Amino acid sequence: MNGKILLGATARDPGEASLLRGLGLEFAEIAISDPIGFGAMIDSYRAISRSSGLFFLCHGPKEGDPNDIQTLETVYFPKLLQVLSIMPKLEMGLLTIHLWMDSRYVSKQTIAYKIGFLARLVERAEKSKLSVCIENLSETAADLSEVLDCVPGLNLTLDLGHAQLLSQENTSHGFIEKFAERIKHIHLHDNFGGSSAADDLHLGVGEGKIDFEKIFEKLHAARYDKTITLELRPEQIQSCLGYVRALVGQEKRRP
Numbered sequence: 001m002n003g004k005i006l007l008g009a010t011a012r013d014p015g016e017a018s019l020l021r022g023l024g025l026e027f028a029e030i031a032i033s034d035p036i037g038f039g040a041m042i043d044s045y046r047a048i049s050r051s052s053g054l055f056f057l058c059h060g061p062k063e064g065d066p067n068d069i070q071t072l073e074t075v076y077f078p079k080l081l082q083v084l085s086i087m088p089k090l091e092m093g094l095l096t097i098h099l100w101m102d103s104r105y106v107s108k109q110t111i112a113y114k115i116g117f118l119a120r121l122v123e124r125a126e127k128s129k130l131s132v133c134i135e136n137l138s139e140t141a142a143d144l145s146e147v148l149d150c151v152p153g154l155n156l157t158l159d160l161g162h163a164q165l166l167s168q169e170n171t172s173h174g175f176i177e178k179f180a181e182r183i184k185h186i187h188l189h190d191n192f193g194g195s196s197a198a199d200d201l202h203l204g205v206g207e208g209k210i211d212f213e214k215i216f217e218k219l220h221a222a223r224y225d226k227t228i229t230l231e232l233r234p235e236q237i238q239s240c241l242g243y244v245r246a247l248v249g250q251e252k253r254r255p
Contacts, residue, residue, distance in 0.1 A: 003225040008057070009032075010231050014044035019234045021052035023241065029229040030090070031059040035082035037060040037069050042089055049090070057185070057227065058083065058092040066100040067110050077117060079254040084125055094131045094185060096157040097121075101147060102138045102166075116149050122153040133157040133185055141174035148182055159187040161202065161231070164210050166195055180222035188244065189231045202231055204240040205247075216247045 008027035011017035017028040018167060030105045032038045032043065032144065060083050062078050080097065087095060099114055100106050106114075135157040136144065148154060156179055165174040175183065190208030191201040205212060228248065230237050 005225055005250070006227045007056075007186060007231050007244065007248065008251075009225060009234070009237055010059075010229060011177055012042055014048055016055065016234065017045065018048050018052070021054055023188055023234065023237055025054075025230075025237075027057060027227065027229075029054045029057040029059055029096075029231075030092075032060075032083050032086060035059045035061075035086060038086060042086070048076060056090045056092045056250050057229070058087050058090075058095045060095055060097040063098055063100065066106050067108055069113050072113070072117065077121070081124060082179060085131060086122075086129060087130055088128060093129075094133060095125065096133045096135050096185060096187075098135055098175070100137050100139075101134075101143050103143055105138070111146075115150050118154055119151045119248060121150055126153055131205055133182060135159050135162070135187065136175065137162050138170065140167070140171050141178040144175075145178070147238055148179060154182075155184040156182045157185040158183050159231075160210060160215060161189040161191050161200060163186065164191055164193050164208075165199055167193075168211060170215065173218060175217045176215075180224070182223075183224060184226055186219075186224075186226075187229040187231050188228050204232060204236040205230070206240055212247055220249065 008025050008029055010018050011020065011028035011030050020028050023141050045056065049056065052250045061079055064071055065071065083095065099118065101111055101114060103111065133155045137161055156174050156175065158172060160172050163170045186206055190203040190205050190210050191199060191207050230244065
């Protein structure tokens with residue numbers, strides 16, 4: 001790899017962010033579900049960054065009904081524009097969003113609309129030198145091929161836990177093989193597979209059935225050297241951080 005993989009974790013509030021540096025992590029991924037209400041926390045996050053050296057990435061709000069084009073246009077898109085306006089205040093350079101593109105569950109008409117939605121969002125983000133990543137939910141690499149071809153400025157947050165759901169095999173392998181250069185961020189957590197949102201357990205890494213060693217072999221071969229968010233609670237992170245550091249190459253594995 002050309003550089004060092006940087007490890008961080010989800011922060012649901014400033015108090016949680018303040019714990020992450022003590023765990024040896026380097027950034028917090030902050031979810032902004034309510035852009036208007038989030039303004040009250042900006043100063044607290046700034047203070048944490050100044051005192052700890054943490055930097056921040058951003059996770060956008062949920063899209064709601066994935067087939068409701070009117071609400072996506074009149075509610076979700078304006079909300080994401082508000083998020084883009086907040087990000088520079090905390091020097092956030094990367095935004096991850098959910099926008100379901102699985103053709104098994106989302107209509108062709110809606111997918112076509114969402115491609116245009118993403119093109120407009122990326123255009124706005126690029127004006128502020130911000131990067132937008134779409135996060136895989138239940139999609140395969142084939143599901144996201146069209147949007148990534150049509151929106152060259154769009155990147156990918158590869159969620160290794162989501163990739164285990166609604167599939168016989170972890171779909172991360174297909175994304176790495178086809179879109180390695182577009183993967184700009186990774187989400188890390190574990191589960192036992194399954195076919196519903198309830199199966200997205202966000203277990204500590206190594207507590208479920210995901211074969212992380214095979215996935216990380218491919219990531220290393222693809223020279224991935226960017227950021228990884230542990231989408232876990234601080235107490236979960238403590239129990240698996242040594243294993244995670246071994247996976248990313250920061251510590252030697254014990255025999």
